[in-house]
Amino acid sequence: MQIFDDLKVFGLEALEKVLDWATSPQFYAQLGAIIVAIAVAYGVAKQIRTRVAFFEREPADGPFLTVRQWAFACGDLLFSVLAVLALAIAIEGATASVGTAWLVRLAASAAVVFVLYSAINRFITNPLVRAACVWIGIPLATLKVFGWLDETVVFLDGLSLEAGNIRLSLYFLAKAAIAGGILFWLGRISSNVGQKVIRDQDALDVSTRELFAKLFQIVLFVVVIILLLQILGLDLTALTVFGGALGVGLGFGLQQVASNFISGIIILLERSLSVGDYIQLEDGRAGTLKDINMRSSTLQTFDGKEINVPNEKFVTTQFVNWTRDGPEQRYEVEFQVSYETDLHKVPPIIQAAVSKHSRVLQKPEEPDCELRGFAAAGVQFAVEFWVDGLDDGPNKFSSDILFLIWDALKENDIKIPMPRHEVVIVDEPSETQLRRKPLKA
Numbered sequence: 001m002q003i004f005d006d007l008k009v010f011g012l013e014a015l016e017k018v019l020d021w022a023t024s025p026q027f028y029a030q031l032g033a034i035i036v037a038i039a040v041a042y043g044v045a046k047q048i049r050t051r052v053a054f055f056e057r058e059p060a061d062g063p064f065l066t067v068r069q070w071a072f073a074c075g076d077l078l079f080s081v082l083a084v085l086a087l088a089i090a091i092e093g094a095t096a097s098v099g100t101a102w103l104v105r106l107a108a109s110a111a112v113v114f115v116l117y118s119a120i121n122r123f124i125t126n127p128l129v130r131a132a133c134v135w136i137g138i139p140l141a142t143l144k145v146f147g148w149l150d151e152t153v154v155f156l157d158g159l160s161l162e163a164g165n166i167r168l169s170l171y172f173l174a175k176a177a178i179a180g181g182i183l184f185w186l187g188r189i190s191s192n193v194g195q196k197v198i199r200d201q202d203a204l205d206v207s208t209r210e211l212f213a214k215l216f217q218i219v220l221f222v223v224v225i226i227l228l229l230q231i232l233g234l235d236l237t238a239l240t241v242f243g244g245a246l247g248v249g250l251g252f253g254l255q256q257v258a259s260n261f262i263s264g265i266i267i268l269l270e271r272s273l274s275v276g277d278y279i280q281l282e283d284g285r286a287g288t289l290k291d292i293n294m295r296s297s298t299l300q301t302f303d304g305k306e307i308n309v310p311n312e313k314f315v316t317t318q319f320v321n322w323t324r325d326g327p328e329q330r331y332e333v334e335f336q337v338s339y340e341t342d343l344h345k346v347p348p349i350i351q352a353a354v355s356k357h358s359r360v361l362q363k364p365e366e367p368d369c370e371l372r373g374f375a376a377a378g379v380q381f382a383v384e385f386w387v388d389g390l391d392d393g394p395n396k397f398s399s400d401i402l403f404l405i406w407d408a409l410k411e412n413d414i415k416i417p418m419p420r421h422e423v424v425i426v427d428e429p430s431e432t433q434l435r436r437k438p439l440k441a
Contacts, residue, residue: 030103033094037086037104045079077122080115087111106146113142128185136178172232179231187224191217210275210292211268218294256312260295263311267292273314273321278390280320281309302392322390328361330386333401336378337409338417343371343379346414350383353408354401361386378417 087108094101120133143149153171160169195213267273273289279299280286287299287307297314299307313319322329337346347369354360354367365386372380383401391397409416 026098026100027103029098030094030101033090033101033104034087034107037090037107038083041079041082041086045082048078077115077118080111080118084108084111084115109142109146113138116141132181176228176232180228183224183228183231184221187220191220194220211265214264214268214292214294256310257295260311263315264292264294264297267297267311267314272324273297274324277324278322280322281307281313282317282319286320286322327389328364328386329390330365330384331391331397331401332382332384333398333405334372334380334382335402335405335409336375336380336417338378338415341379341414345412346381347371349408349412349414350381350405353404354383354385356404357385357387357397357400359387359389359395359397360401361388377419 087104091101091104091108094104117134117138120130120137124130124133140149143152156171156174157169159171162168194216198213198216199209201209273279273292275289275292277289278286279289281299285299285301285307287301287305290298290300290306292311296308296310299309301307337343350369351367354369355362360367363386365384367383367385369381369383372382374380383405385397385401387395387397389395389397
């Protein structure tokens, strides 16, 4: 009951102070100053919008287009900025006339927060950055302009958990989350930009570019971690403890992660794989190598799927690199002709037909038609040919060659045999013949 009585007394005292403020001449003078300041800011902003050409309509073309577009966008902040300026003048006027300006200061602080909120909504288009500014930047700015930031920091730092020499406060965790999120977000952007710049260096071969890109990514995130430790005020000697813990982790459960990481470095150093190579794995899956990451590599199949392969697989198992030395590949297709065909005419006809294809190469070998065997239905042939690319995905080399063979055989009146089956019907024996037994000698 004592608690409720104390709360009642505190509430009555607060209500009495509010009533005293609300009925005092100083309160109404400050309220009038706020209204006049906002009205003046609104009127001046309206006049500027109607009289300045920059704010009439959004520019779509012409010289200095970007500057003019930014000037037009600033028009949305015109009223809020003028309100801050007018309230700042009102603070001086209220202090000089009635000796106090606490209410006008609160209004000016709220106007500053409104300017920040309007600027975030107008100029920041990235959803993640906008959310961070609204949910982190605006509250911090609000606490700062109202003068409550230091008290809030002391309160959050007082909510802590201590275990030996380790002390974790709510303020420390909040600072770590905000600083870590910002640093790693900036590190991610810097990593993507830096890797793109490195990969655009045509003077280096693909493997060297990939190696430098991955080393740049590793060094960048090490720097980010060190900066985060410095911001949080942690001693860098804590890294020795972290290194020891990492060593124990590698010994117990992270061997595979370390193995994949080292395998990725080995792949980039020995240049057995390059981005853009067509890789066929031991289990038959195949695709174009899209990325070589620190833990795994990505194969993109022709049907739009992506296969994540641990880097260790490329070191400890067999795989086929179809395009390491170049995109040229050799394929063959088989066909049959009838036994009535003059077999000596078939190879030159087929070789000439296959050579008409625009992607069929004459080097390292010209198309070659070979006799393979004599089957039950017809004579077996096969034509071998080199092409620039892979017979899959956007390319249909085998299909195109079969069409060319079909057309060439029809033009030269060479028949493709159809399977034939002969059925011989034997007279069914009579019942008497079935019962008759052979005589013994």
